[in-house]
Amino acid sequence: xxxxxxxxxxxxxxxxxxxxxxxxxxxxxxxxxxxxxxxxxxxxxxxxxxxxxxxxxxxxxxxxxxxxxxxxxxxxxxxxxxxxxxxxxxxxxxxxxxxxxxxxxxxxxxxxxxxxxxxxxxxxxxxxxxxxxxxxxxxxxxxxxxxxxx
Amino acid sequence: xxxxxxxxxxxxxxxxxxxxxxxxxxxxxxxxxxxxxxxxxxxxxxxxxxxxxxxxxxxxxxxxxxxxxxxxxxxxxxxxxxxxxxxxxxxxxxxxxxxxxxxxxxxxxxxxxxxxxxxxxxxxxxxxxxxxxxxxxxxxxxxxxxxxxxxxxxxxxx
Numbered sequence: 331x332x333x334x335x336x337x338x339x340x341x342x343x344x345x346x347x348x349x350x351x352x353x354x355x356x357x358x359x360x361x362x363x364x365x366x367x368x369x370x371x372x373x374x375x376x377x378x379x380x381x382x383x384x385x386x387x388x389x390x391x392x393x394x395x396x397x398x399x400x401x402x403x404x405x406x407x408x409x410x411x412x413x414x415x416x417x418x419x420x421x422x423x424x425x426x427x428x429x430x431x432x433x434x435x436x437x438x439x440x441x442x443x444x445x446x447x448x449x450x451x452x453x454x455x456x457x458x459x460x461x462x463x464x465x466x467x468x469x470x471x472x473x474x475x476x477x478x479x480x
Numbered sequence: 481x482x483x484x485x486x487x488x489x490x491x492x493x494x495x496x497x498x499x500x501x502x503x504x505x506x507x508x509x510x511x512x513x514x515x516x517x518x519x520x521x522x523x524x525x526x527x528x529x530x531x532x533x534x535x536x537x538x539x540x541x542x543x544x545x546x547x548x549x550x551x552x553x554x555x556x557x558x559x560x561x562x563x564x565x566x567x568x569x570x571x572x573x574x575x576x577x578x579x580x581x582x583x584x585x586x587x588x589x590x591x592x593x594x595x596x597x598x599x600x601x602x603x604x605x606x607x608x609x610x611x612x613x614x615x616x617x618x619x620x621x622x623x624x625x626x627x628x629x630x631x632x633x634x635x636x637x638x
Binding site: 342345346349350352353354356357358360361364365368376379380383387391467468471472474475476477478 | 481485486488489491492493495496499500501502503504506507508511520521524527528531535626629630633634
């Protein structure tokens with residue numbers, strides 16, 4: 331079993347950056363969800379301020395972290411399965427989560443931009459979209475860590 | 481799935497909980513510091529930081545317990561450099577996080593009290609938020625988690 335855990339040193343940096351990006355994505359998405367839910371109640375000025383913070387957290391932390399996670403996934407995939415040959419199923423799960431996930435992040439950011447207005451009706455959607463992304467990330471880290479079937 | 485696969489999943493789950501919780505607390509803490517905010521705004525941010533606490537606690541527990549179990553399951557030695565270094569960093573990070581948590585809780589309580597007493601800008605609250613020692617302890621505790629992650633990937637001395 332120890333032999334199975336040995337990997338070439340050249341994989342370490344992309345793997346580190348991939349896990350770092352994924353954990354930062356998880357934390358930033360959870361922060362957007364928290365700020366988004368908190369920004370739906372209480373004083374209207376306070377709510378708009380919290381929703382504005384959710385937008386900035388998304389833009390400054392979530393989007394770069396997501397790009398790092400996805401970019402380094404391709405980097406390590408290219409080392410582990412050159413040319414895309416013999417990719418096991420758990421790799422496909424990563425694509426299945428991150429490709430719609432990228433679209434989800436874009437939609438979330440556009441809606442979060444509009445929720446900075448006091449009259450915005452899209453405020454309710456942002457934290458729920460963030461929650462969906464959190465569940466999708468959990469599915470991906472299950473597939474990436476346990477590697478079921480492969 | 482084998483026991484190893486399940487252990488690895490729960491260990492990685494602990495990493496996500498721990499670093500995710502640290503990121504939540506770090507972002508909200510930074511949001512409270514970067515601008516001179518009213519006490520009610522600081523109180524609102526510190527109320528949200530509380531949601532990160534159980535996540536960090538669960539992460540600390542899962543990373544250590546499942547991590548030690550994995551060492552046994554895989555057949556690594558408990559005395560290997562990277563494992564000892566990771567445990568030392570885990571203890572140091574937890575201790576610093578504990579100190580930071582108490583300080584942050586008191587800051588949140590002060591912000592709530594000031595918010596209830598008129599919500600006027602407070603030099604005392606600002607001084608607590610910008611306390612250099614508190615900031616160093618806070619961010620050092622977070623950085624230990626990233627250092628442990630590096631040890632887990634590179635495994636120096638394995």
